[in-house]
Ligand SMILES: Nc1ncnc2c1ncn2[C@@H]1O[C@H](COP(=O)(O)OP(=O)(O)O)[C@@H](O)[C@H]1O
């Protein structure tokens with residue numbers, strides 16, 4: 001079997017490693033030269049919307065998947081007659097537009113923050129009256145790692161936000177004073193079998209994920225999150241891994257967004273569960289039975305952003321994953337995962353890694 005993957009970044013690389021372990025070959029399409037996934041399969045160097053290259057990929061693969069969310073939906077439609085494409089294009093379509101995504105949550109009775117669609121400068125005032133401040137303005141499309149967002153602390157900031165983000169479809173959201181953030185990752189097979197990963201507690205700094213810790217010992221929250229992910233997976237007739245990000249306030253969960261792909265907040269699953277999110281994504285789309293998502297211990301993951309310091313490389317507390325990418329401001333270059341017997345031991349190891357990521361000056 002051969003799987004075609006649109007995108008050859010670190011997610012493609014980790015999918016590729018998992019596929020290769022299962023004896024499955026991967027072929028990628030990516031515009032960059034020598035991307036991370038080149039380590040685990042042939043890369044067709046081409047734009048994501050180059051129809052000739054995409055058709056060549058679909059023609060030579062048994063199934064197609066994608067590792068990032070900005071693949072044009074039309075691209076998936078153009079090849080799904082040649083090879084099956086998972087997750088389904090409809091899931092990608094909802095996740096690409098924050099307004100669509102929120103309407104989907106609401107239709108499925110998944111609780112979410114209050115929001116207001118913005119098309120004009122006047123709508124910004126209406127949003128502020130409806131939601132109050134603070135509120136957060138986001139571009140409906142193409143945002144990632146906190147990009148395309150503006151926090152409105154007071155009404156006087158509306159002009160600055162409009163200056164920065166106006167002229168494209170926007171959405172305003174109530175700013176949620178959450179206790180913490182979690183994500184729930186689920187996987188659904190072609191036959192409709194579903195497996196859910198233990199909840200992960202995530203810390204973002206400047207909109208970028210810094211650390212994930214799992215499991216979260218709170219069965220009430222875990223059950224609710226699992227129920228929401230089940231609803232999404234079944235409703236979308238989904239195949240593959242899906243990640244749902246949620247805000248936690250007390251015992252309440254509010255859905256923030258979902259990603260129709262393997263997710264950074266599930267990287268700990270490589271060492272921290274019996275079957276990683278990458279292996280289960282491959283299993284799902286390849287028509288294999290899903291593997292167990294049970295934890296193997298208390299896992300912690302620290303993202304290595306902008307640089308991987310010598311101090312981090314020297315640590316022997318966990319597993320370093322170096323994606324082999326050139327350093328660039330804000331860029332995720334790798335991560336380190338630890339698995340401990342207790343949450344306290346795990347947190348102590350995460351602290352050690354966190355200290356090592358700061359370069360000695
Ligand atoms: N409505 C909100 N209230 C409070 N914090 C928010 C809200 N929306 C986003 N954030 C913060 O910004 C981070 C990134 O926003 P998110 O909507 O997940 O966009 P991205 O696509 O960049 O991940 C979130 O993980 C959270 O920390």
Ligand SMILES: [Mg+2]
Nearest residue numbers: 145245256257
């Ligand atoms: Mg997010």
